[in-house]
Amino acid sequence: MTLSKKLGAEFIxxxxxxxxxxxxxxxxxxxxxxxxxLTGVSFAFGLTxxxxxxxIGHISGCHLNPAVSIGLWSGGRFSAGxxxxxxxxxxxxxxxxxxxxYIIATGKAGFDVSGGFASNGYGEHSPxxxxxxxxxxxxxxMTFMFLIIILGATDRRAPAGFAPIAIxxxxxxxxxxxxxxxxxxxxxxRSTAVAIFVGDWAVAQLWxxxxxxxxxxxxxxxxxxxxxxxxxxxxxxNS
Numbered sequence: 150m151t152l153s154k155k156l157g158a159e160f161i162x163x164x165x166x167x168x169x170x171x172x173x174x175x176x177x178x179x180x181x182x183x184x185x186x187l188t189g190v191s192f193a194f195g196l197t198x199x200x201x202x203x204x205i206g207h208i209s210g211c212h213l214n215p216a217v218s219i220g221l222w223s224g225g226r227f228s229a230g231x232x233x234x235x236x237x238x239x240x241x242x243x244x245x246x247x248x249x250x251y252i253i254a255t256g257k258a259g260f261d262v263s264g265g266f267a268s269n270g271y272g273e274h275s276p277x278x279x280x281x282x283x284x285x286x287x288x289x290x291m292t293f294m295f296l297i298i299i300l301g302a303t304d305r306r307a308p309a310g311f312a313p314i315a316i317x318x319x320x321x322x323x324x325x326x327x328x329x330x331x332x333x334x335x336x337x338x339r340s341t342a343v344a345i346f347v348g349d350w351a352v353a354q355l356w357x358x359x360x361x362x363x364x365x366x367x368x369x370x371x372x373x374x375x376x377x378x379x380x381x382x383x384x385x386x387n388s
Contacts, residue, residue, distance in 0.1 A: 158209035160242035162201040166213050167246030167342045170194035171267035175254050191324035199317025214336040216362035220296035223370025243342030266343045268351040269334040269358045277329035284331045285361050291323045292335045292365030300373040334358040
């Protein structure tokens with residue numbers, strides 16, 4: 150598969166993740182009487198990844214997330230030479246998703262992007278008022294576990310065909326846990342896409358939602374290299 154096709158797939162996939170996940174939060178979470186709530190938003194994010202994993206996984210690997218690309222590289226599953234182009238495609242796809250969401254959302258009278266636009270935050274901008282330390286810990290740990298799920302589910306020894314389900318449900322669980330803390334990022338492209346529309350505090354706090362996911366993903370890649378490493382015949386004989 151050519152790099153341009155891989156990048157096109159990553160662009161489309163990340164577009165869908167932001168439109169579907171953030172769109173559910175902005176448009177449907179608190180819709181009068183039939184709002185989907187935090188549970189619905191959590192499933193929406195999980196479903197975007199599950200559907201795209203089946204749709205484009207065979208083209209680009211369906212990373213949709215700079216942290217995932219970095220974690221796969223750290224785990225020895227992805228080329229360093231493609232990291233930059235993948236991350237650029239993911240961020241641009243996410244921004245395009247946010248543009249479409251903004252066009253839709255502003256079609257309703259009274260809509261105000263300063264309300265958050267599904268941005269991630271800590272302190273006074275955390276949905277539950279959680280501190281910087283809580284947000285940093287949450288994003289590192291949740292991204293770490295997300296990458297462990299991805300690396301394990303896509304291991305050649307894992308049952309074939311089920312990885313998208315495990316990964317999608319894993320992301321759903323992560324959102325169920327952490328929406329109250331940070332509005333859940335674990336994805337710098339998703340955070341960047343909506344933050345640039347809010348500006349102000351969302352951009353000022355954006356650093357955490359790059360740094361923490363990258364740390365968590367990088368650590369997970371290293372840990373899974375050890376955890377998933379198969380013994381050779383020689384090492385078994387010597388053990």
